[in-house]
Amino acid sequence: MTKQGILYGVGVGPGDPELLTLKAVRLLQEADVIAAPDKGNGEQVALRIVDRWIQEKPLLSCPMPMTREQAVLDRCHDEVANSIGALLDQGKTVVFITLGDPTVYSTYLYLHRRILAMGYRAELVPGVPSFCAAAARLNVSLCEGSQRLMIVPASRTELTDCLEQDANLVFMKAGRELGTLRQALAEHGLMKRASMVADCGMPSEAVWEHLEDAPETSGYFTIVVVRQGENAT
Known part of the structure; x- marks a missing residue:
């Protein structure tokens, strides 16, 4: 029976790669899949911060549009949660990278709650705000x-x-x-x-x-x- 995977919501700090925590670096190196927010404007700042530690790891791009339309946001969050859930069903370790700290005005929290509600394991890893x-x-x-x-x-x-x-x-x-x-x-x-x-x-x-x-x-x-x-x- 396949062991269920785990999702880590990892804060990668504000922009300087040297502000990554040792725990963040370890999890990035151990992850099976890196999940990164995609705001739809071609800018993936969090990915640039961690680039040197993820190398050729599989990447899950997660649409997170810059909109205040709640219905659109809910649909995107549901779709991303389902995509991550499918990876966790395969026993994968998924690291979702988020700027700053995941507990401070972070888009990741909406996914975190969904993943937990779906019965999966998920942990928050603090970063420099x-x-x-x-x-x-x-x-x-x-x-x-x-x-x-x-x-x-x-x-x-x-x-x-x-x-x-x-x-x-x-x-x-x-x-x-x-x-x-x-x-x-x-x-x-x-x-x-x-x-x-x-x-x-x-x-x-x-x-x-x-x-x-x-x-x-x-x-x-x-x-x-x-x-x-x-x-x-």
């Missing part, structure tokens, strides 16, 4: 002492409640929303406390210690950090 890498690149702390930290998707419709909190703030995937975010920060007197990192750890990385100096537009992988208190500037 993009906002931690961005703070390190800025050479600043995210929180000290009793300070609080709030992680916010920049696509959030209403930002006022976040901006009024006594907490350091991280706005993730801020590229498309940069104009709206800058305006909101200016209205709350927080522009001078804000920094920005785009494409952290990638060849196209760009860093601005002061958001005021940054361009008006930026790419999808953009993080804005807003620090409160005496160490903010």
